[in-house]
Amino acid sequence: MNVVVLLVALVIIACLGFYAGSLLFKLKKQQQVRIQKTQQRIDNISQSIQTIAKAMEQQQCNLSEGCIRLFHLLEALPVKDKPNFSQKFIGLYSLYEQVKDLPTHEARKTQSKKETKQQDLQREELEAQLESQVLKDVAVLKTFSASF
Template sequence: MNELYWTIAMIAGVAIIIALGIYAGRLLFMLKRQNQRHEAARQQRVIKITESVRVIAMAMEQQQCDLSEGAIRVCNLLNALPLTSPPNFREKFPHIYALFIDVSGFAVLEERQKLSKVERRKQDIAREEIESRHESKVLDELKAIKTYCAQLV
């Protein structure tokens, strides 16, 4: 009788171990699928952001977009790239980041609308002067930015 209980306990123990192993395997499979979906979504975001950066850079080169507006957009998009180990973009693209920093203090959107026409004009003149100082270096750097974005995809 004692031997029968021992055998039943062993069978139950083996069944529990097999059930836990199957459950753990299922959880690992689900985790792997979730990680794959997460990576695919991250890659899609990288593609979308780099395409946006490329379009803005081309618009800046073709003077369809103000340099300051383009610099703000490009810098914010580069900073939003979901990379595992992103480079220091300020060092990699110093001229567009310098322009970004120089124009980041100006009023935008509703804040700009609240300014008087005189104050808005003063800011526009100051922004245009900053853009003219950075123009040639930023335009040269746009090629490197587009090349970098092409390498990410």
């Protein structure tokens, strides 16, 4: 009788061990897929940052719009120990902070032409003040790689 109980116990332990092993294997595979997808996202964001930076440098994209786009891309990077980009890209972050609340899209269409013109002049003045620093930041971002 003791032998039968021992055999049943060993079979149960073996089954539980197999089940635990298969769960660990699935977990490891999920972690590998997550790491791979995160790296793909980092690569896509890095490529977008480079493209926008080149467009800004070639004046295909105005500085305000580029700063807004770059700010959101840099902040969306899914990396641990992300550097303080506001200290690294002072011009970009300064311009972003000053233009982020200006109305866009539908909100811009609903305001008067006078308000729109006034805001455009304000934005262009800010761009002119920060242009040299923003372009320095853009030169660095043209070759951006999120390997920290």
